[in-house]
Amino acid sequence: MIDLLFTGDEDAKGWFLKWLAYPIKYPGTKMQSASVLWSIEQGIGKSTLGYIMGDIYGKNFQKVTQRELHSPFNSWMVNKQFIMAEEIVGSESRRDRDQLKELITQQTTHVNEKFQPAYMVEDRANYLLTSNHADAVFLDRYDRRFFIHEIKAKTKPKTFYSRIDKWRKSGGAGHLFEYLSNFDTADFSPYAPAFVTGAKEEMIAENRSDLEEFAFRLRDDADHVLQMDGVKADRDLFTLKELRCF
Numbered sequence: 001m002i003d004l005l006f007t008g009d010e011d012a013k014g015w016f017l018k019w020l021a022y023p024i025k026y027p028g029t030k031m032q033s034a035s036v037l038w039s040i041e042q043g044i045g046k047s048t049l050g051y052i053m054g055d056i057y058g059k060n061f062q063k064v065t066q067r068e069l070h071s072p073f074n075s076w077m078v079n080k081q082f083i084m085a086e087e088i089v090g091s092e093s094r095r096d097r098d099q100l101k102e103l104i105t106q107q108t109t110h111v112n113e114k115f116q117p118a119y120m121v122e123d124r125a126n127y128l129l130t131s132n133h134a135d136a137v138f139l140d141r142y143d144r145r146f147f148i149h150e151i152k153a154k155t156k157p158k159t160f161y162s163r164i165d166k167w168r169k170s171g172g173a174g175h176l177f178e179y180l181s182n183f184d185t186a187d188f189s190p191y192a193p194a195f196v197t198g199a200k201e202e203m204i205a206e207n208r209s210d211l212e213e214f215a216f217r218l219r220d221d222a223d224h225v226l227q228m229d230g231v232k233a234d235r236d237l238f239t240l241k242e243l244r245c246f
Contacts, residue, residue, distance in 0.1 A: 001045050001052075001164055005037065007153040015195035019147065020053065021183035022190055023081065023126055032145065033194035034104045034127040036088070038136045039151035046130045046151060048164065050084035053128070055173035056180075057082045062125075069103070070096050075113045077103075080125045088131040097138045103127065104145050139204045150199035 006013035016035060023029045037046040054061035060081040066088050068076055077083065109123045129136065137146055164172075194200075218225050226233040
């Protein structure tokens, strides 16, 4: 399943396996990064992987939706170590973006339950996010928190997933636990910036405004941008009215 999800990207697969393994080897580690798996293809298995990790974490696992992630009531995160958020869609709300970043890195959190006084707990939750959208999370070029992987493989026949399901029901999570427990994480730091992939660069570009995109194209290839009808501009200063023509 992991080979399928990371077809053609061994470097990303290696980092992701270390990301999964580190909190297994060192329980209670609050990492400073979250992993995002996205694919246009539905039913390829990205959430299945999350549920198998849930088998390992047991009662310390929680599946949530985007609504719960951004809800003011957050009792769902108490005593959790691995949280899978399904079908995430990028939000243009600064509040939502800042709240998600805070969830990934905070060491403590105030728990709000309906009709109950708030109280503080340690936060040891790490987040796996899945999505079918190219703008699953809002990113800028300074982001350090998100590992982004685009799954480009195609959905396998039903027999493939039946084998995975049979393996899971026959104690597969125990084998995965043993594998991750012995995985080499010597060169992995839970506090370092997330591994940068091509998919992350594309998601950053997807989140740019039209003005930002123009500025980046201007920086990268000014001669090509500053031309009209194939004629390159032969000067360095332009008015805003002139720039709108390019």
